[in-house]
Amino acid sequence: MRPVGSKYLLEEPLGRGATGTVWRARQREAAGAEAAVAGQPGETVAIKVLKEELAHDADVVMRFLRERSVLLRLTHPNIVRTRDLVVEGDLLALVMDLVDGPDLHRYLRDNGPFTPVAAALLTAQIADALAASHADGIVHRDLKPANVLLKSEAGQMHPMLTDFGIARLADSPGLTRTHEFVGTPAYVAPESAEGRPQTSAVDIYGAGILLYELVTGRPPFAGATALEVLHQHLSAEPRRPTTVPEPLWTVIERCLRKRPEERPSAENLARGLRVVAAGVGVHASPDQAEAALGVAALLAPDPEPTRVPGTGLHTLPGAGPATGDADPTQVLPSSAGTAPAGLPAGYDPNAATSVLPSTGLPASGAHGSGRTGDADPTQVLSAGSGPQGGGDPTRVMPPVPPGPPSAQPGQGDSPHPWQTQMRAARDRNEQTQYLDPGEDPLRRRPQRRPSPQPPQGYQQQPPQQQYAPQPPQQQYPPQRPPRRQPQPQPQPQRAPRYQQPPQPPQPQSRPQRYAPAPPPEPTPAPRREPRPPRQRSANPMRIPGLGCLKGCLFMIVVLIVGSWLVWEFTPLKDWVADGKNFWDAASDWITSVKDWLSSLGSDSGAGSGSGQ
Numbered sequence: 001m002r003p004v005g006s007k008y009l010l011e012e013p014l015g016r017g018a019t020g021t022v023w024r025a026r027q028r029e030a031a032g033a034e035a036a037v038a039g040q041p042g043e044t045v046a047i048k049v050l051k052e053e054l055a056h057d058a059d060v061v062m063r064f065l066r067e068r069s070v071l072l073r074l075t076h077p078n079i080v081r082t083r084d085l086v087v088e089g090d091l092l093a094l095v096m097d098l099v100d101g102p103d104l105h106r107y108l109r110d111n112g113p114f115t116p117v118a119a120a121l122l123t124a125q126i127a128d129a130l131a132a133s134h135a136d137g138i139v140h141r142d143l144k145p146a147n148v149l150l151k152s153e154a155g156q157m158h159p160m161l162t163d164f165g166i167a168r169l170a171d172s173p174g175l176t177r178t179h180e181f182v183g184t185p186a187y188v189a190p191e192s193a194e195g196r197p198q199t200s201a202v203d204i205y206g207a208g209i210l211l212y213e214l215v216t217g218r219p220p221f222a223g224a225t226a227l228e229v230l231h232q233h234l235s236a237e238p239r240r241p242t243t244v245p246e247p248l249w250t251v252i253e254r255c256l257r258k259r260p261e262e263r264p265s266a267e268n269l270a271r272g273l274r275v276v277a278a279g280v281g282v283h284a285s286p287d288q289a290e291a292a293l294g295v296a297a298l299l300a301p302d303p304e305p306t307r308v309p310g311t312g313l314h315t316l317p318g319a320g321p322a323t324g325d326a327d328p329t330q331v332l333p334s335s336a337g338t339a340p341a342g343l344p345a346g347y348d349p350n351a352a353t354s355v356l357p358s359t360g361l362p363a364s365g366a367h368g369s370g371r372t373g374d375a376d377p378t379q380v381l382s383a384g385s386g387p388q389g390g391g392d393p394t395r396v397m398p399p400v401p402p403g404p405p406s407a408q409p410g411q412g413d414s415p416h417p418w419q420t421q422m423r424a425a426r427d428r429n430e431q432t433q434y435l436d437p438g439e440d441p442l443r444r445r446p447q448r449r450p451s452p453q454p455p456q457g458y459q460q461q462p463p464q465q466q467y468a469p470q471p472p473q474q475q476y477p478p479q480r481p482p483r484r485q486p487q488p489q490p491q492p493q494r495a496p497r498y499q500q501p502p503q504p505p506q507p508q509s510r511p512q513r514y515a516p517a518p519p520p521e522p523t524p525a526p527r528r529e530p531r532p533p534r535q536r537s538a539n540p541m542r543i544p545g546l547g548c549l550k551g552c553l554f555m556i557v558v559l560i561v562g563s564w565l566v567w568e569f570t571p572l573k574d575w576v577a578d579g580k581n582f583w584d585a586a587s588d589w590i591t592s593v594k595d596w597l598s599s600l601g602s603d604s605g606a607g608s609g610s611g612q
């Protein structure tokens with residue numbers, strides 16, 4: 001078990017996606033005031049540990065901190081609650097409520113399509129969640145069955161939308177660059193595929209695709225490659241399957257309009273779906289059936305859709321201006337339709353969250369695995385590799401500053417406010433105690449960078465410079481346009497007439513704003529003492545195979561040579577041996593010593609003999 005911060009212990013991985021790995025985890029102690037939910041020791045939670053390249057991206061880290069209050073206050077009965085955000089070293093993690101149940105993608109694969117009534121009611125709840133988040137200024141941008149978890153409650157399936165804000169966090173210039181989009185090909189709205197400005201209407205498009213898939217078992221647009229699928233989003237009209245009742249088709253068709261401004265608002269979608277569910281069931285009264293047939297009147301668009309900041313800066317080559325008025329039937333370049341080399345056959349359009357380039361790049365092999373280890377992959381395709389692809393799909397691309405750096409508060413000598421926050425967030429977490437690397441999947445990662453040093457000032461990265469991932473504190477993200485101010489709106493609790501029991505009222509807002517801590521003194525990271533070089537023996541001679549004997553031999557040789565030199569080159573030999581050379585004198589001494597020893601032996605022998 002691996003600790004995350006001081007409050008949580010990772011127990012087992014539940015699944016892996018494009019942005020990270022989700023773990024079942026346990027709370028060690030109650031979280032601090034900065035968490036949305038303090039929790040109890042022993043409580044089980046789910047923790048999404050963001051991928052290393054995200055955690056290393058300064059822009060993502062800053063956004064993680066900046067959006068923490070937004071993510072933490074987003075509460076709705078159909079949204080998986082984010083309880084806490086953890087920054088520990090260079091690890092970023094979202095602590096969520098654990099949902100005990102399959103995700104919708106897996107459920108659909110195992111159980112087949114839903115009835116029209118069930119599909120409409122389930123999607124209505126997802127639309128409720130979208131309405132709440134859109135009202136709070138948050139667009140999901142990656143709505144798909146894999147991001148809907150099915151919580152079992154009193155024998156009912158309760159859809160819970162998850163991964164809120166993740167697309168926004170992952171949509172970093174460092175990872176995606178501006179001419180790409182984040183999303184899953186099968187669920188990507190035409191405007192996202194084209195790089196036009198995105199609004200909350202992209203989620204309605206995703207909901208339409210999801211609804212189609214719920215009643216038919218497959219998404220409406222398929223293809224051998226991700227780009228073929230994108231091509232269809234842009235140009236193909238969905239066909240109504242015979243099993244889909246007309247009122248439900250009306251809703252699907254309106255959600256799948258190419259023009260975002262023609263799609264209904266999330267709130268109207270939810271309302272329309274409930275009317276449809278009431279009117280297409282076997283127990284529907286004539287009035288209800290009549291109302292369902294007139295559902296189109298309920299599907300009014302959102303007059304003020306929530307914008308996704310920073311989108312629509314670039315368009316596809318040949319895709320028209322980024323004005324939102326581009327011809328919705330305009331298609332991707334012709335390279336889009338081909339299946340470039342290296343693409344695995346049987347591309348699963350449902351499975352992948354992608355960062356796709358705008359021009360002919362294939363969907364490469366998936367790398368993730370779902371809870372069951374099946375093909376529930378996510379992929380991040382490399383950008384700018386051209387139609388041939390072949391780039392490292394998870395490559396961290398150089399950040400592209402949108403313009404010349406403007407003087408921002410915090411730039412210069414004093415730390416940026418987000419740096420202060422990040423340092424404070426890191427300080428809150430205790431040092432990780434590491435497990436045996438073989439047991440800890442988090443440690444089986446490529447070489448980690450040295451721990452970031454506290455900032456001393458803002459270093460502007462030259463735009464053309466090859467990007468070497470910088471410690472997060474040393475870079476400031478480009479400034480984004482201000483987000484729409486959240487408007488706390490009471491979510492009307494509808495009384496569903498089917499299956500779903502009324503939802504208990506939820507506390508709507510709990511704005512736990514993250515209070516910036518006073519800037520701590522920049523303390524240099526403790527330097528590790530360099531290890532002394534390993535010595536295999538105390539003897540510096542290193543004569544292989546001789547061990548400690550070599551030292552003795554060395555000393556004997558030194559003594560002999562030294563004695564010889566003294567003997568030969570000083571008057572010593574004349575004083576003590578009448579001018580004999582060294583070797584003659586030495587042999588005389590040895591003979592004398594031997595004689596003396598033998599005389600000692602004979603004396604002791606005679607002594608013992610006389611004693612008897």
Ligand SMILES: Nc1ncnc2c1ncn2[C@@H]1O[C@H](COP(=O)(O)OP(=O)(O)OP(=O)(O)O)[C@@H](O)[C@H]1O
Binds near residue numbers: 020021
């Ligand atoms: N809060 C949660 N409780 C229980 N299980 C969860 C929770 N969140 C995610 N999971 C499980 O973890 C798996 C992986 O989640 P993740 O969000 O990373 O996958 P994904 O949606 O396929 O990824 P991505 O959207 O990044 O491509 C999911 O399939 C789901 O089964």
